Amino acid sequence: MECQYDLFNKPVEVKNNGKKFPTTRYNGSKLKLSEWIGSQLSDLEFNTCLDAFGGTGSISYKLKEMDKKVTYNDILSFNHYIGKALIENENTILDDNDLNFILNENKNVEYKSTIQDNFKDIYFTESENQWLDKTIANINTIDNIYKYSIAFFALAQACIIKRPYNLFHRKNLYMRLSNVKRSFGNKTTWDTPFEELFRKFVNEANEAVFSNSYENTALNMNAFDIDDYFDLVYIDTPYISEKGTFVDYFGFYHFLEGLTIYDDWENHIDYNSKHHRLKPKKNIFNDKKQIHKGFDELFKKYEDSIIVVSYRNDGTPTENELKEILESYKSKVSIKNFGHYKYVLSKNSKSKEILYIGE
Ligand SMILES: C[S@@+](CC[C@H](N)C(=O)[O-])C[C@H]1O[C@@H](n2cnc3c(N)ncnc32)[C@H](O)[C@@H]1O
Structure with missing residues (x-):
């Protein structure tokens, strides 16, 4: 066992x-x-x-x-x-070369600011949003579907673990940042850099294959x-x-669904919602x-x-x-x-x- x-x-x-x-x-x-x-x-x-x-x-x-x-x-x-x-x-697993590519800026990748532009002060800090824009652009250039999927899995889990309640149902970045006593959640995990969490989940996925x-x-x-x-x-x-x-589920995890349609995300956002969810589906x-x-x-x-x-x-x-x-x-x-x-x-x-x- x-x-x-x-x-x-x-x-x-x-x-x-x-x-x-x-x-x-x-x-x-x-x-x-x-x-x-x-x-x-x-x-x-x-x-x-x-x-x-x-x-x-x-x-x-x-x-x-x-x-x-x-x-x-x-x-x-x-x-x-x-x-x-x-x-x-x-x-298939993600090796160190793959990680180097995913975690750094690369010459031939086109970078956008979709998350920085649309999710300011909603879920993650400015520098975290910047990291997300860079990382998803790199991941989207990976041709091998299994490498892509491990990278996407690690990205999604890193996003979830940094969120109060592990959800995207509210604009509540302030809960993470405010200096108050909390009866729930794990501020240490919330504040762990994305890169560290991403590497952890890649390791876990690699070990599970x-x-x-x-x-x-x-x-x-x-x-x-x-x-x-x-x-x-x-x-x-x-x-x-x-x-x-x-x-x-669609409402709770819309941000991760948005990452799967990164280049077209802005066309699907419900801008009437405070937390910029995706337009609801039945x-x-x-x-x-x-x-x-x-x-x-x-x-x-x-x-x-x-x-x-x-x-x-x-x-x-x-x-x-x-x-x-x-x-x-x-x-x-x-x-x-x-x-x-x-x-x-x-x-x-x-x-x-x-x-x-x-x-
Ligand atoms: C209770 S969870 C399943 C949990 C899963 N057994 C596990 O161990 O993680 C229900 C899942 O159904 C999915 N879902 C909702 N409506 C669905 C549908 N019409 N067809 C397929 N999946 C659906 C949700 O996205 C959600 O992941």
Whole structure:
């Protein structure tokens, strides 16, 4: 067993050919549950599998370790580069030459000031914005998709870790800079230079790359639009609370999505918002009234596969409603209980983590 540390520096046990999944900070990440989820799947017969709402890729990575042919998917393109870097990638890493190129000004690269011009005083300091403009321009000239993806992954994680709440939902740079006593966050990490954090995440990604001898794939699609067959589909949708409060991934991480369209970013910014988010897009998981229909469509779409769903027992639909929807497509539905589980930054410590397996 390997040992790595979660956000609160508690050890997390991970078994994986001596490779370690990087330390990511992402809303709803299943990293700490990945051993348990993997063990619940170990008796099922399957070879090809889809992680339809992949996020950090923690479950795809677990499935890759279990010697399955894995397809990672996420609707956000910044996430799918994690899938490219750690799931699809078999052996490419970033070496010192690559790092020298990425971290310095280069003759033939055209530099712009998109972040300095559009995000002054919003998320990062002036000199950090300058560093970001330089670094993304360098990264965008990398031809090798796996090198690009590792670099993009490291850049995105460095941005996340320097943010109060690890999110981009508010114009709140002042929280980082003001000289007050704080009950949360980690000012030392916020103030660590980008370059140091970037190097750390490149190292972590380099150390996580491995081949399980299958051609694994990373997609960037709406889970409702994927048309292949998979023996097993793992579903971990955004959470909607009983009251209808939803986790708006596009709104929380828009800055990282913007980095993926750097040259065209300014055409997509909602300048009416104080924090210059991207213009919002519709998503069924942001709508309590549509969500039952959404799950029904999703289960119907993947009804020929074993369907595995991660769920919190206090959301919408309710635990029973979701079971009934799944039972209309699967003859045998079992429920596995992990018990109480508190997500990072969540105030809710009462909810229970469950796994439905529909065969
Ligand atoms: C709960 S998170 C998944 C967490 C992931 N299992 C992990 O361990 O990191 C839900 C993910 O679904 C993605 N998502 C939201 N709507 C989607 C859609 N319609 N199709 C595919 N992915 C979607 C979000 O971007 C987010 O990364």
